[in-house]
Amino acid sequence: MVSVRDTRHAQMFPVFTASEIATLERFGEERLYRDGEYLARAGEKGDAAFVIKSGRVVVTGQGHEGPIAIHDPGSFSGEISQLSGRPFLVDAQAEGDTKVLVLNSERLRHVLVSEAELGERIMRALILRRVGLLEDGVGGPVIVGPAENGGVLRLQGFLSRNGHPHQRLDPENDASARTMLEGVPEDEWPLVICPSGDILHNPSEDQLARCIGLVRAIDPNRLYDVAIVGAGPAGLAAAVYAGSEGLSAIVLDCRSFGGQAGASARIENYLGFPTGISGMALMARAFNQAQKFGVEMAIPDEVQRLSREEDGFTLHLANDEILRARAIIIATGARYRSLGLNNLSGFDGTSVHYWASPLEAKLCSAQEVALVGAGNSAGQAAVYLAANAKKVWLLARRGLEATMSRYLIDRIAAQPNIEVLTKTEITALEGENGILQAVRWRDGDGEESRHEMRHLFLFIGADPNTDWLGASGLKLCEKGFIATDDFASDAARPLETNIPGIFAIGDVRSGSVKRVAAAVGEGAQVVAQLHSYLAAQQAVPA
Ligand SMILES: Cc1cc2nc3c(=O)[nH]c(=O)nc-3n(C[C@H](O)[C@H](O)[C@H](O)COP(=O)(O)OP(=O)(O)OC[C@H]3O[C@@H](n4cnc5c(N)ncnc54)[C@H](O)[C@@H]3O)c2cc1C
Known part of the structure; x- marks a missing residue:
């Protein structure tokens, strides 16, 4: 190579x-x-x-x-x-x-x-x-466990999404890995050896991130100019502009940088990249750029609640830490929808996937897989996976024309190993211990069939990440997205919510265009509005 x-x-x-x-x-x-x-x-x-x-x-x-x-x-x-x-x-x-x-x-x-x-x-x-x-694969933690172990896949996915190097020792072909796992109950697999020498047993992403120094303790006494919740394209764009314009800024994300865009196999319609760019590569650039301007990153750190204080706002994090800021930008985007099948969650992360990165492509190599969805993200993923997989079944409830770009429909049609089935719904998943064995689906004629496969991909849309705002007093639209219309305390701040000093940008905002460029544009726009808010605050006599 x-x-x-x-x-x-x-x-x-x-x-x-x-x-x-x-x-x-x-x-x-x-x-x-x-x-x-x-x-x-x-x-x-x-x-x-x-x-x-x-x-x-x-x-x-x-x-x-x-x-x-x-x-x-x-x-x-x-x-x-x-x-x-x-x-x-x-x-x-x-x-x-x-x-x-x-x-x-x-x-x-x-x-x-x-x-x-x-x-x-x-x-x-x-x-x-x-x-x-x-x-x-040099440096970083060493994950010790078999390739198909759910914990191994989860932690490898987490480290890859965060662009963090790591190695894996597989007991299948490594004697030292077998020795290390000997006597360790299987539910404690994998072991993770951190560069500090600490050994973790099947850690959570948060435990691993803390052990390898990806995330640090937050100073509860510091008052940042702005805290940005969400490190997708909208949050990272806001971070780059805020940092480059001299504001003290911190970005929090509960998963990894990049958001949904980071999960995109290839973004082909982002201005300036005529040959397309992987979402991860685009987002990694933005992540590094924000840090160049001194923006702090707290990833993974989940915000569970926000409250108003005299001098600004307090964010309450899942690990009981708090963070204070004069203003808040909410860029928490959306989360993938799942299917209403009883046993589906048991296959999440091991056999059921919501994105298609090189990691998933490798897992599906020379296999038959099914992918559900009819939007652009489904089309991109189908084309991407087809390069490696034996066959990709693309299952949709309706035709693709109404929801997928023409260029993707044409590309799918030209791909001999993608078969599109419309008016088709998944009815059952078979398998055990997180490993899928077969998928059953019903086609337009009501005919049910069973297909042996290990991996299923779901690209069926997303809901706004606004559950954590329940008690905040923020106005949401009927679908749960954050409203920014008509409330601005100043007409020059159209991205401000009904609470002055709290802004919403990107996919989480009601009425936003669900595109990377739109999210990035709002990230740039909001910083000008933030300056206007902070200046107005300072002008208010004590
Ligand atoms: C597979 C796929 C392919 C796509 N392809 C394209 C494309 O080709 N072109 C295009 O223009 N668009 C594409 N899109 C859409 C595009 O990615 C989104 O419109 C864009 O990512 C929205 O950006 P965002 O920053 O608003 O939100 P998101 O990208 O959703 O990011 C939100 C972030 O907030 C974090 N978060 C949520 N809740 C919390 C919390 N409580 N505390 C801390 N963090 C939190 C999440 O972990 C996430 O990282 C694609 C989407 C997907 C899923």
Whole structure:
């Protein structure tokens, strides 16, 4: 496989000129590391970037034979985790006495923002290095368990969605994995070995995220200018504009960054990407961009309630933490609908899927799968899965014409291994222990048939994520989306809700266009309105 190391090596490991190093000297401090001394240890926190002035730094990581990188004078050691002060994913060690210029995360962000060209080269290198770690499966936690185990799939999905490298040891082909699992009851599988050395037994996503430093404790005394709930395209766009315009901002998401867009196999109608782009790639760029502007990320962190205070609002999180902000932007989007079948939840995440990422595509390789839905997301997923699967049954209650774009209908028609069945409904799922064995469906003539398969995909729409707003006093429309019409305390703030200082953007907003571009547009728009609200607040005499 061609890797990013082969194709973009020079961009991944730039060598700075003397004048660029002189510029960086304004931001960093010089430090001497003795031969063998560590600049960075996986799982620990520390400085963000080390520019080598003399000597050498060797980077190694779990899961990689030999050095991952060797940095000589003019090069720099660093990875995107450190931009936001998260733990190192790899070890970096001095070879010979080594003099470096050290930049902490705040200083590194200053370079990225204030030194456009140099900043661009550094940012690109940081992103490519993360891509390299993901490609090689180097660094991050080690998941020990069989490939089809529900917990393994759940945790791998969580780490992949968050763009976090990890490795897996399978007892099928790894003796050390068999030894580790010996005597551990199966309901405690998988084991997860964190870079800190902690071992977790079948952890929740939240436990894993805390153990690997993805999410940190929130300071309850800090008053942010704005808290953005939801890290889909709308929330991330708001974060980029808020951060770049100097507001102190924090983004919370209960799952991962990217929202529904992050689950899209290929977005082909987003402006500026004529060949299309995977939702995950687009969202990862936005996520990194927001962090470049100093926006804090609290992912996964679920907001359960919001309350009004004298100086702003308090968000109450599922882990009992609280967060205070002058204003709130709600960008919680929508959640996928499921089918009303009794035993369906038992297959969620293992055999029933609501998105089609490379992980699911691999699971379905050379198999027959069924996909329910008639919208664009269903069409995209069917085409994507068909590249790997033996056959994709596309099941819809009505014809596709009313709900799917013409280009997708044409593409499906041209794909020999996709069979479209309209007026068809799933009637039963068969299987046990989370593993689907067969799906039954009834076609337009009332004929029921049974089809053996391991994986079923549901793309049947979404409901707004507004349950958590029950006691907030926010006005919702009859379908549960947040209303922003007619309430604005100031006509210049059309995205404000009936509660001044709380804004709603993206799919969660009543009347919004359910598209990535629309969500991003509202994210940009809301920040101007936020400035207007904050300015008005400051103008109010105490
Ligand atoms: C498979 C698929 C393919 C698609 N393809 C396209 C396409 O090709 N082109 C296009 O334009 N659009 C496409 N869409 C639609 C597009 O993705 C959405 O319109 C867009 O993502 C909406 O963005 P959003 O930020 O408003 O909400 P979302 O993307 O839904 O993000 C909301 C976020 O809020 C988080 N959240 C919810 N509740 C809470 C809570 N209580 N606390 C903390 N966080 C919370 C969620 O975890 C989620 O990450 C697709 C959608 C899907 C599902």
